[in-house]
Amino acid sequence: xxxxxxxxxxxxxxxxxxxxxxxxxxxxxxxxxxxxxxxxxxxxxxxxxxxxxxxxxxxxxxxxxxxxxxxxxxxxxxxxxxxxxxxxxxxxxxxxxxxxxxxxxxxxxxx
Amino acid sequence: xxxxxxxxxxxxxxxxxxxxxxxxxxxxxxxxxxxxxxxxxxxxxxxxxxxxxxxxxxxxxxxxxxxxxxxxxxxxxxxxxxxxxxxxxxxxxxxxxxxxxxxxxxxxxxxxxxxxxxxxxxxxxxxxxxxxxxxxxxxxxxxxxxxxxxxxxxxxxxxxxxxxxxxxxxxxxxxxxxxxxxxxxxxxxxxxxxxxxxxxxxxxxxxxxxxxxxxxxxxxxxxxxxxxxxxxxxxxxxxxxxxxxxxxxxxxxxxxxxxxxxxxxxxxxxxxxxxxxxxxxxxxxxxxxxxxxxxxxxxxxxxxxxxxxxxxxxxxxxxxxxxxxxxxxxxxxxxxxxxxxxxxxxxxxxxxxxxxxxxxxxxxxxxxxxxxxxxxxxxxxxxxxxxxxxxxxxxxxxxxxxxxxxxxxxxxxxxxxxxxxxxxxxxxxxxxxxxxxxxxxxxxxxxxxxxxxxxxxxxxxxxxxxxxxxxxxxxxxxxxxxxxxxxxxxxxx
Numbered sequence: 001x002x003x004x005x006x007x008x009x010x011x012x013x014x015x016x017x018x019x020x021x022x023x024x025x026x027x028x029x030x031x032x033x034x035x036x037x038x039x040x041x042x043x044x045x046x047x048x049x050x051x052x053x054x055x056x057x058x059x060x061x062x063x064x065x066x067x068x069x070x071x072x073x074x075x076x077x078x079x080x081x082x083x084x085x086x087x088x089x090x091x092x093x094x095x096x097x098x099x100x101x102x103x104x105x106x107x108x109x110x111x
Numbered sequence: 112x113x114x115x116x117x118x119x120x121x122x123x124x125x126x127x128x129x130x131x132x133x134x135x136x137x138x139x140x141x142x143x144x145x146x147x148x149x150x151x152x153x154x155x156x157x158x159x160x161x162x163x164x165x166x167x168x169x170x171x172x173x174x175x176x177x178x179x180x181x182x183x184x185x186x187x188x189x190x191x192x193x194x195x196x197x198x199x200x201x202x203x204x205x206x207x208x209x210x211x212x213x214x215x216x217x218x219x220x221x222x223x224x225x226x227x228x229x230x231x232x233x234x235x236x237x238x239x240x241x242x243x244x245x246x247x248x249x250x251x252x253x254x255x256x257x258x259x260x261x262x263x264x265x266x267x268x269x270x271x272x273x274x275x276x277x278x279x280x281x282x283x284x285x286x287x288x289x290x291x292x293x294x295x296x297x298x299x300x301x302x303x304x305x306x307x308x309x310x311x312x313x314x315x316x317x318x319x320x321x322x323x324x325x326x327x328x329x330x331x332x333x334x335x336x337x338x339x340x341x342x343x344x345x346x347x348x349x350x351x352x353x354x355x356x357x358x359x360x361x362x363x364x365x366x367x368x369x370x371x372x373x374x375x376x377x378x379x380x381x382x383x384x385x386x387x388x389x390x391x392x393x394x395x396x397x398x399x400x401x402x403x404x405x406x407x408x409x410x411x412x413x414x415x416x417x418x419x420x421x422x423x424x425x426x427x428x429x430x431x432x433x434x435x436x437x438x439x440x441x442x443x444x445x446x447x448x449x450x451x452x453x454x455x456x457x458x459x460x461x462x463x464x465x466x467x468x469x470x471x472x473x474x475x476x477x478x479x480x481x482x483x484x485x486x487x488x489x490x491x492x493x494x495x496x497x498x499x500x501x502x503x504x505x506x507x508x509x510x511x512x513x514x515x516x517x518x519x520x521x522x523x524x525x526x527x528x529x530x531x532x533x534x535x536x537x538x539x540x541x542x543x544x545x546x547x548x549x550x551x552x553x554x555x556x557x558x559x560x561x562x563x564x565x566x567x568x569x570x571x572x573x574x575x576x577x578x579x580x581x582x583x584x585x586x587x588x589x590x591x592x593x594x595x596x597x598x599x600x601x602x603x604x
Contacts, residue, residue: 013483013487016464017464034538035537035538036494039420039494040493042417044417045414047500052500056506056555079348091215092215095211096442107458108458108459
């Protein structure tokens with residue numbers, strides 16, 4: 001079982017607002033708690049000495065033909081480390097809520 | 112009179128386009144007419160680009176008339192799930208957060224379809240950010256199942272599945288993080304494959320959970336899937352996880368001698384009502400397929416009961432991180448009321464919170480919160496780390512099974528598609544993914560093909576799973592099955 005979650009801290013970490021009205025918070029908290037209790041069932045599996053698997057295919061040790069790099073994944077196909085032209089700033093900012101065409105604009109962060 | 116575009120396979124029809132027997136523009140117009148007729152009810156498409164589709168099809172026809180070379184998918188009308196980037200065309204992920212987002216580039220998979228002369232019709236509806244299995248959490252209205260409009264088509268690639276089932280597109284592209292191609296394919300009576308993790312570039316896919324996500328095709332037959340998969344797979348300099356494997360060709364994907372295959376299945380999946388009556392056709396199909404192959408092996412898993420827990424912890428954790436980029440600054444709408452929150456430094460935070468609280472739907476916010484928790488100090492070891500360790504055990508157990516068998520057969524879903532608006536308990540719906548998530552955890556290729564009908568006349572799918580990079584076994588066996596049966600040819604009325 002998981003200790004009770006602190007909804008306020010969790011919302012702050014996730015940059016999400018606390019649910020409104022206040023009465024909705026208890027409901028959400030209960031729902032999250034129930035899901036976490038379900039997740040907690042995985043504790044029943046013995047895993048001492050087992051390395052976490054972060055991505056599924058670390059079993060293929062074959063080096064990649066034509067690639068010059070060996071990565072942690074063993075067989076990632078990395079491109080050569082040369083400078084290529086990226087996206088033009090006006091294109092990159094085209095979907096932004098607020099922009100001057102060169103930069104993304106955000107509300108003031110300094111006093 | 113128009114040719115029978117809905118009743119024939121894509122491979123057949125594109126052959127006729129290339130030989131000039133039929134016009135690509137007629138094929139595209141046929142699909143557009145179907146969309147115009149049914150999309151108001153089904154909401155399978157969120158955006159349709161009629162004009163561009165017809166223009167591109169006419170250009171293909173003109174090249175064929177001139178005797179120019181055209182690609183293997185010449186004139187094939189395809190639909191693209193709305194979490195896959197299309198240059199200049201809205202890519203909303205069915206979320207208010209991205210309701211005005213027009214990507215500056217095509218996803219690699221879209222680029223490759225266009226290079227093969229396929230015709231992109233538009234973008235398909237889905238669960239918001241691919242988080243769900245009913246396509247009802249879309250901010251733009253639920254998708255309906257063409258077989259029974261009171262029911263969900265499944266999800267999250269529900270719009271893609273419904274579009275193919277209803278003849279609105281010859282094929283569609285979906286994404287599969289825990290079953291999102293296979294489950295709606297099963298419930299809509301079509302074929303769908305989640306390739307090996309790393310087989311198809313994910314450049315341009317709006318990430319949900321990177322270590323699980325995979326793009327794949329959905330179509331009417333295994334043969335059609337093979338044709339599309341061979342066009343979209345292969346390494347990509349924009350996706351380092353995409354592997355340089357020998358190039359796939361459709362004939363190579365379909366020429367395995369299926370009589371030599373050893374078939375595995377898990378009896379426990381059918382015990383104690385786990386799979387329900389709706390999966391009786393699956394149980395029957397396993398025997399029929401097994402009878403056509405070299406032998407059948409009963410398999411046992413130690414981890415079946417924890418698969419969904421492991422899957423959801425990993426998926427939600429990665430989602431909480433991936434969705435951090437939606438902040439009202441770079442791609443998205445900004446929802447802020449400009450009320451003075453006092454301190455200037457609080458203003459930015461307030462904007463983030465308001466944007467994310469308004470832009471994300473309920474299920475997305477919920478998953479972000481759970482993922483944030485699973486990654487937080489104090490919970491990390493118990494949740495994310497433990498889940499990743501069990502993931503290795505699950506993966507290794509499956510790879511061990513493939514020493515004794517070539518293909519594992521199993522149900523796709525625990526039952527028929529729920530009715531729209533039916534109250535489904537969340538944990539129950541999470542547990543309903545128990546047959547599909549293992550393939551994502553282990554990165555294995557897995558496919559769903561139609562194998563029967565429920566008593567109510569709803570389609571049922573069977574899942575075929577193989578070892579990494581062995582899509583050829585699945586597609587060859589799927590094609591053999593579709594030569595033995597006609598389930599894949601049935602259409603909703």
